[in-house]
Structure formats: structure tokens, C-alpha cells
Amino acid sequence: MTKTTKTNVLNLTSEEFIHPGNRACSGCSLSILYRIGLKALGRDCIFVVPPSCLTVMQGLYPISATQMPVLNGTFASTAAIATGVRAAMKRLDKKTQVVAWAGDGGTSDIGIQALSGALERNEDIIYICYDNEAYMNTGVQRSGTTPQGGLTTTTPYTGKKETGKNVPDIVAAHNPAYIATCSASYPLDFHDKLLKAKEIRGLKYIHIQTPCPPGWGCEEHMTVKIGKMAIECGLFDLYEIEDGKKSFSEPTQKLLKKSKLRPVSDYLKLQTRFKALSEDQVVAMQKRIDLKWEKYRQEFNT
Amino acid sequence: MSKKLIESGNSAAALAVQLASAEVIAAYPITPQTPLTEKLSELIAAGEMDAEYVAVESEHSALAVCIGAASSGVRPFTATSSNGLLYMSEQLHWAAGGRLPMVMCVVNRGIGAPWSVWNDHQDAISQRDAGWIQIFAKDHQEIVDMTLKAFRLAELVHIPVMVNYDGYYLSHTYMPFELPDAAEVRDFLPDYNYKHALRPETPESLNTVTLPDARMDINGVKQGGYMDIRHNLHEEMRLAMDVWEEIDADFQKRFGRGGAPILDPYRCDDAEYVVVAMGTIANQFRDVVDRLREQDNLKVGVLALQMYRPFPTSKIAETLQSAKAVMVCEKGLSYGNQGALFADLKSALYPYQARPLLHNFITGLGGREIRTDDLYLTMKTACQQEDQGTPEQNDTPQWIGLQL
Numbered sequence: 001m002t003k004t005t006k007t008n009v010l011n012l013t014s015e016e017f018i019h020p021g022n023r024a025c026s027g028c029s030l031s032i033l034y035r036i037g038l039k040a041l042g043r044d045c046i047f048v049v050p051p052s053c054l055t056v057m058q059g060l061y062p063i064s065a066t067q068m069p070v071l072n073g074t075f076a077s078t079a080a081i082a083t084g085v086r087a088a089m090k091r092l093d094k095k096t097q098v099v100a101w102a103g104d105g106g107t108s109d110i111g112i113q114a115l116s117g118a119l120e121r122n123e124d125i126i127y128i129c130y131d132n133e134a135y136m137n138t139g140v141q142r143s144g145t146t147p148q149g150g151l152t153t154t155t156p157y158t159g160k161k162e163t164g165k166n167v168p169d170i171v172a173a174h175n176p177a178y179i180a181t182c183s184a185s186y187p188l189d190f191h192d193k194l195l196k197a198k199e200i201r202g203l204k205y206i207h208i209q210t211p212c213p214p215g216w217g218c219e220e221h222m223t224v225k226i227g228k229m230a231i232e233c234g235l236f237d238l239y240e241i242e243d244g245k246k247s248f249s250e251p252t253q254k255l256l257k258k259s260k261l262r263p264v265s266d267y268l269k270l271q272t273r274f275k276a277l278s279e280d281q282v283v284a285m286q287k288r289i290d291l292k293w294e295k296y297r298q299e300f301n302t
Numbered sequence: 303m304s305k306k307l308i309e310s311g312n313s314a315a316a317l318a319v320q321l322a323s324a325e326v327i328a329a330y331p332i333t334p335q336t337p338l339t340e341k342l343s344e345l346i347a348a349g350e351m352d353a354e355y356v357a358v359e360s361e362h363s364a365l366a367v368c369i370g371a372a373s374s375g376v377r378p379f380t381a382t383s384s385n386g387l388l389y390m391s392e393q394l395h396w397a398a399g400g401r402l403p404m405v406m407c408v409v410n411r412g413i414g415a416p417w418s419v420w421n422d423h424q425d426a427i428s429q430r431d432a433g434w435i436q437i438f439a440k441d442h443q444e445i446v447d448m449t450l451k452a453f454r455l456a457e458l459v460h461i462p463v464m465v466n467y468d469g470y471y472l473s474h475t476y477m478p479f480e481l482p483d484a485a486e487v488r489d490f491l492p493d494y495n496y497k498h499a500l501r502p503e504t505p506e507s508l509n510t511v512t513l514p515d516a517r518m519d520i521n522g523v524k525q526g527g528y529m530d531i532r533h534n535l536h537e538e539m540r541l542a543m544d545v546w547e548e549i550d551a552d553f554q555k556r557f558g559r560g561g562a563p564i565l566d567p568y569r570c571d572d573a574e575y576v577v578v579a580m581g582t583i584a585n586q587f588r589d590v591v592d593r594l595r596e597q598d599n600l601k602v603g604v605l606a607l608q609m610y611r612p613f614p615t616s617k618i619a620e621t622l623q624s625a626k627a628v629m630v631c632e633k634g635l636s637y638g639n640q641g642a643l644f645a646d647l648k649s650a651l652y653p654y655q656a657r658p659l660l661h662n663f664i665t666g667l668g669g670r671e672i673r674t675d676d677l678y679l680t681m682k683t684a685c686q687q688e689d690q691g692t693p694e695q696n697d698t699p700q701w702i703g704l705q706l
Contacts, residue, residue: 046374046500055511062517062525064507069500071373072509073366076394080363084370084378085500087326087354091376096502114366117359 005195006176007188013039014286022065024057027213027220029184029227030130033058034101035188036105037128040194043068046099048082050075050111052103053137054130076110079103079118082125090124097126097198104131108144108167122202126194129167129205130184134210140215148285149268149277151217168207172241176203179241180249184210185227189238189249189279200242209236217272221299226270234261234289256300264289304557311472314442315381315465315480316341317409320351320488322360324379324495325463328356328367330385333419335409339381347514361386363487365393365406372402373508374690375499377453379404382416382471384411387425392431392464398433398535400509401458403496408683410581410633411469412668419667421469423581426610427634429464433535435542436611438580439467439496440566442477443680447559448608450482454491458549459542461535463547469622471582471667482557488557546609562615565621569595570693572627575685576649576658578618580607583631583672584663590677600685608645616691624649626658629684631664631677631702640699660691665702676702 017038019240024031024142031045046178047070049055053189059065073081075292082100088105102111107129115127134152135141142152142160149159168181182190188209197204206216211226213219218226232235238249248256255261264286309317310591319327327346329339345351358364361382368378382390387408395466397404402589412418426436437452439445445467452463456470467473482490499504516527526534547563554560568588572575584606605621622628630644639645644662651657661684664668666672680702690696 041339046677048370058510058516061507061510061512062519064510066507067505069502069505070507070510071370071500072511073369073508074362074396077363077366077369077393080358080366081370083356083363084326084367084372085374086370087328087356087367088371088374088376090354091325091371092374113359114363118362120359172388230689269575279667 005192007191009188011038015039017067017254019067022057023059027223028053029210029212029223030132032056033130033189033190033208033210033286036191037194038068039229041097041099041192041198045099046071048073048078048085048098048100050078050102051137052106054101054103056137067223069261075106077114078106078111078127079114079123082127083118083121083123086123086125098124099126099128101128101130101136104129104167104279105135106131108165114170116174117200119171119176119203119205122177124201124203126197126204127205127207130210131167131205131276132215133164134215136212136215137206137238138239144187148276149281151273155196157276159274161288168205171207173207175244176205178204179250180206181236181238182208182293183206183207183227183231183236183238183251185224185231186238186251189251193202195242215273217243218270222270226267229262229267229270232241233266233267234293236263256297261289261293304476304480304583306480308476309442310337310465310474310476311442311445312409312474313336313341314445314468315449316345317481318446319379320345320585322450322453322491323483323488324353324376325376326354326356326367326371326378327380328364328378329380330358330364330382330386330601332361332383334473335381335386335407335413337473338407341370342460343370345546348387350672362393365390365397368404369393369397369402372496372502373400375493375494375496379406380574381407381409382606383409384413384425387429388413391429393510394429394432394434396509397462399532401460402462403460403494403581404625405456405465407449407465407467409469409473410466415602418668419469421471421633422667422669423466423632424667426464426466427575430611430642433461433539433541434611435461435463435609437463437465437609439472439584439609440606441464442472443559445472446479446481447553447557448486450491451546451553453543454537455546456551457492459538459545461539462543467582468510468582486556490553493705498665535639535698541598542607543612562608564609564617566608567621568604568606570579570603571603572601574601575629575681576622576625577602577629577631577681578607578643579604579631580610580643581628581633583633586672587631588675589612590676592680594680594682595683598682600682602681602685610643613646613650618647618649619654622658623656625658627661627684629661629681630661631665634665635699640697641666644699663698663702664699670703672703
């Protein structure tokens with residue numbers, strides 16, 4: 001397992017790679033991650049972006065907020081376009097990082113075919129999925145990663161019936177060079193995982209949970225707190241998988257010592273998108289989390 | 303050294319792409335294009351072609367890879383047929399609107415439903431509004447020559463080019479053709495150069511969300527809104543006809559072949575009746591023309607249309623001014639209306655004083671056999687018809703070869 005650098009607020013570069021003033025919503029967690037992630041990636045990058053929050057965040061032609069070259073493309077083909085850019089870099093003998101930034105829609109739904117193909121070919125790209133758990137850019141329609149009970153415009157009144165897709169698991173089944181999960185509430189963890197990803201050859205998949213105030217139904221200042229709570233409740237886990245071996249990142253790792261985690265209802269209470277969840281559904285959700293953590297304790301606690 | 307070969311149409315295309323030094327190949331196999339893809343894969347694996355072969359998982363991704371590569375300044379290539387072309391349809395519009403220089407071969411095949419693997423032109427025809435330049439080859443030599451010229455055209459005008467050739471009639475038949483010398487081709491086709499290639503040193507954002515209105519950039523210069531950008535594509539597509547003729551003239555000087563880049567006439571000089579068609583059927587009509595002239599004393603000619611988009615409106619209308627009647631025979635149509643080529647031609651003639659009588663024939667869909675005898679009889683009837691017919695009759699396509 002390659003060693004991860006530990007960046008903190010003191011040694012994080014003060015150089016900026018995105019111009020101030022972009023079209024993100026107030027309180028947008030993606031904007032935190034994007035700004036800090038770019039500090040890890042540096043300038044020698046080409047970004048591939050499908051229609052998503054990030055498309056609009058960049059700005060409208062002829063003005064762009066990002067200081068790196070960005071190739072906007074059709075919704076279903078992010079990983080394929082990135083493949084083409086990667087092939088070109090190889091022909092040009094350039095070490096430029098090819099980084100795809102896609103939302104959960106462009107990754108787990110319409111974009112999954114292209115991603116699966118790129119994984120199978122082990123394309124040398126970094127693929128970042130920022131998961132705000134619905135099609136947020138177009139006004140909060142349900143996606144494959146919308147959790148059970150999530151109220152969206154296309155799952156109104158009773159919320160989504162089905163549980164969400166576990167995209168990192170789907171990706172892991174392809175045995176990529178590197179998988180990591182990150183949270184917008186731990187941007188430096190994301191930063192350091194990107195530094196590591198840059199040095200690895202093959203497909204590096206990074207899945208970030210990005211809380212979304214307008215879509216999740218919380219106030220703008222709650223973004224980071226909700227992201228942290230998802231981890232504290234054991235609902236969203238931070239980890240890396242390299243050479244088939246899983247290791248937890250510090251915010252999740254420290255929970256292994258606890259016999260009981262924060263109840264998931266604490267997390268659900270803070271978001272109006274979950275107000276349609278029944279008692280039974282919450283109990284079932286807690287049970288699923290408890291079962292998962294039992295398995296973790298057995299596997300990871302010596 | 304140039305060399306003479308007897309090979310399939312698909313091989314001809316693959317060998318042309320090898321000569322053109324395409325560097326990123328991303329093609330998804332589909333009948334009857336498959337052997338083209340296999341040939342390229344073989345050439346690369348054998349070390350005879352220095353390129354990146356990407357085993358994409360769909361046609362939509364195939365063109366996406368080409369878009370990524372072209373945007374990064376490297377010459378891509380893909381090929382497809384029928385449903386594969388349709389699967390990548392939104393990418394066609396993307397590449398054209400994005401003004402990407404690239405070439406794609408389409409091995410023409412009928413579209414499902416119902417399933418057909420056999421030839422017709424509906425695949426290309428259905429994409430005629432996407433903003434791609436469309437040319438139609440009639441034999442293996444044209445496949446080679448047009449593909450080479452297409453790369454140069456695409457890269458000069460920054461508009462993607464579709465080289466069409468008939469599935470099975472050309473893809474799977476064997477014909478002699480000449481492959482130009484590799485060094486001479488390199489001289490004919492300069493290095494790939496995309497104006498806005500993605501480079502960290504000069505960062506640009508390509509294909510961002512564009513408002514309806516024109517907008518100031520950070521230097522205070524007004525930049526186009528969506529409609530202005532699309533207008534540019536159309537205007538420059540029209541101008542591409544002249545560029546295509548220049549390229550053809552240069553090709554002819556270097557390689558000794560060419561001279562009819564847009565319209566390829568056969569016995570049209572004194573023709574009173576002209577057949578207009580695209581692809582191999584235009585060659586088949588040469589036999590029909592000869593027979594009508596020898597046996598029936600009818601002054602018939604056939605005009606093969608080589609470039610369908612941009613449509614050579616004035617060129618074709620002026621060529622047909624002296625004809626009494628024009629028979630447009632095609633392998634596709636705009637359902638609910640008429641043959642696409644027929645409608646385009648009729649529209650081109652509309653502003654002119656002299657408008658020949660126009661007939662529309664649909665034939666060969668889904669690979670239905672096109673019997674030369676049937677063509678001969680139909681054209682003979684059309685030439686000899688005394689009754690002018692009602693406007694409705696003349697404007698309604700006739701189908702050659704229906705069996706029910």
C-alpha cells in the first residue's frame with residue numbers, strides 16, 4: 001500500500017486553480033472539493049465534464065472559472081471521452097493527468113456503460129464521481145444513488161422505494177488500479193488521495209459524497225456537518241482499495257473501536273428529503289448499517 | 303511505391319486509414335463494417351500501423367473516444383453502419399457543433415426495425431441534418447481516394463466528414479484498386495492540427511453552456527451565442543465544397559485520379575433524360591444508360607452525386623437545366639414525404655426558369671435486389687411517358703422492386 005501524504009491547513013498550497021465567482025449554489029460542497037482537489041491535481045491536467053452541476057459551475061461561454069482545459073461532452077460518455085483524451089496524451093507522449101468529473105447520474109445511471117468499459121480496459125485516468133444522490137443540476141430528480149426514502153421531484157410524497165446503488169462496489173468488481181471514497185467534509189483527505197492517484201497507473205476511481213443543501217433539504221451552513229454525520233453514523237465510509245485490499249481512512253477507521261455508532265436517525269432528521277421515511281424504514285436502515293459494521297469489526301479488528 | 307491490389311472494400315478503407323496515419327482508432331464492430339475494424343486491429347497488432355486501438359464497448363463511446371482524441375490534437379478514426387450510426391447520433395451533432403476535424407466511414411446498411419443487415423442508404427440519410435459533410439463512394443478506388451481526401455478536407459475546414467460506401471456491394475466484394483505510396487500520402491496530408499486542442503499551457507473550456515445571446519468575453523470582445531456559432535458551421539460547410547474541389551485537383555495532380563469530386567456524369571453531355579443517384583447504383587445505371595441509348599434511341603445519362611452534404615444546389619441545378627426529365631433513384635427516404643435526395647434536388651431547381659420534369663424512385667431498401675432489367679424498364683417508361691401526369695403523381699415516389 002502506497003503511503004499517503006498528510007496535508008493540513010498549514011502546508012496546503014495557497015495557489016488557486018479556479019477563479020473566484022462561479023455559479024455554484026450557496027453552500028455547495030462540490031465547490032469546496034473542487035477548489036481543494038485542484039490544488040492536489042496541479043495545472044498539468046485536462047478535465048472531462050458531462051452535463052452536471054460542474055458544467056454550470058464553470059460558467060457560461062465565453063467565460064470559464066477553471067484554469068485548466070475542460071472538455072465538456074455528452075451525458076453518457078464521460079469515461080469514453082476521457083479514454084480518447086488519454087489515448088491522445090499517449091500518442092503525444094505527455095504525462096498530463098486526464099481527470100473526469102461526473103455526477104452520480106453521469107456515473108451510475110446514464111454513464112455507467114462507458115465507465116464499465118473504461119474500467120475493463122483499465123484506462124489510465126482519474127475518474128471522480130461527486131455523488132449528491134440525485135440529479136441536482138436539473139432540479140432534484142431521483143438517481144440510481146438516491147437513498148431509500150429520499151424525496152425528489154420524481155419520487156414525491158412517499159420517497160424512493162428502492163435503496164441506492166453502491167457504486168464503489170460496482171467499480172470494485174472491475175478490479176481497478178485504485179478506488180477511494182471521500183467526503184466533501186474532509187477535503188484534505190480527498191486532496192491526499194488525489195496526490196496518491198496521480199502516481200498510480202490504470203483507472204483510479206474516487207467517489208465523493210457531496211451534500212447538497214437545496215437537494216437534501218437543509219440550510220446552507222449545514223453542508224459540512226451533515227457530511228461528517230454521514231460518516232459518524234457509519235452510513236458513508238471513507239476507505240481505499242489498492243491491490244484488492246481495503247483500508248479505512250482515519251474518520252472511519254476510528255469508529256472501529258466503538259461498539260455503537262451514532263444513530264442514523266440523527267443524520268436523517270437534519271434533511272427534509274427524508275421526512276417521508278416511516279419508523280420501520282428507519283429501523284431497517286439502522287439494521288443494515290449495524291450488520292455492515294459487525295462484519296467490519298470481524299474483518300478489521302484483530 | 304504505389305501498389306495495385308485486389309481486396310475487399312472494407313480492406314480498401316482500412317488500408318486508406320493506415321496510409322492516412324490515423325493515430326487513435328475506436329470502432330465498435332457491426333455488420334457489414336466488421337472486417338474494416340478487424341483489419342485495422344490486425345494492422346496495429348502486427349506493428350504495421352502505429353496507432354492506439356481502443357476496444358470501445360459501444361458506438362456512442364467510439365465516437366466519444368474520437369471526440370476526446372480530436373479535441374486533444376490527435377487524428378482519430380471510426381467506422382460504423384446502420385443502428386451503430388444511430389446509436390452515436392448525438393455524438394455526430396456534438397462533433398459537428400464542436401467543429402472537430404475527423405473522418406468516419408459508414409458502411410451503409412438498412413436500419414431496424416425490422417432487423418436488416420443488408421444495404422441501403424437510410425443510415426446516412428437519416429443523419430443528413432447533423433452537420434457532417436457526407437460523400438458517397440461508388441467503387442473501391444473511390445473508397446481509398448475519398449477517405450484520404452476526406453482527412454484533408456476535415457482538417458482544413460474543421461468539419462467532420464462521413465465517407466459512405468455500400469454494405470456488401472462494396473464492403474464485401476473484391477475489386478482491383480491502387481494504393482498510393484505512403485510517403486506521397488504523407489506529403490499530401492499534413493500533420494493533424496486542431497485549432498483549439500486541449501493544452502494545459504493554453505487552457506480553454508470547450509463546448510460550455512452557451513446562451514441564446516452573444517456575450518462579452520473578459521477582454522470585452524463580443525463572442526457568439528448558440529445561433530451565431532451554428533450559423534458559422536452552416537456557412538463554412540457551404541464553402542467546404544470549394545475546398546473539396548481544390549483538394550481533388552491537388553490529388554489528381556499527385557496521384558493521377560479525380561476530376562469529378564462533386565458530380566460524376568456519364569453520357570450526360572447531350573442527355574435529355576438524366577438519372578441522379580448515389581453510390582454503387584449510379585454505376586449500375588451506366589449499363590441501363592447504354593442499353594436505353596442503343597436499343598431505344600433515348601438520350602439518357604446518369605449523374606452520380608459524390609457529395610451529398612453540403613448539397614451542391616447550384617451545381618446540380620445548372621447541370622440539369624438542359625434535361626427534359628430527371629429520374630432520382632435512391633435507397634432511402636424521408637418517411638411521410640419523399641426521397642431525401644429527390645426533395646433536395648427539387649428544392650435546388652425551384653428558383654430556376656428551366657425545371658425538368660422530376661420523378662422519384664425508391665429501391666433497394668434492406669438489400670432488396672436491384673435488377674438492371676427493372677431499372678431499364680422503369681426508366682424507359684419514365685422517358686417515354688407522354689402524359690405529363692398530375693402534380694400529385696409526379697411528386698409521389700414510385701417504388702421499384704416491391705414483392706407484395
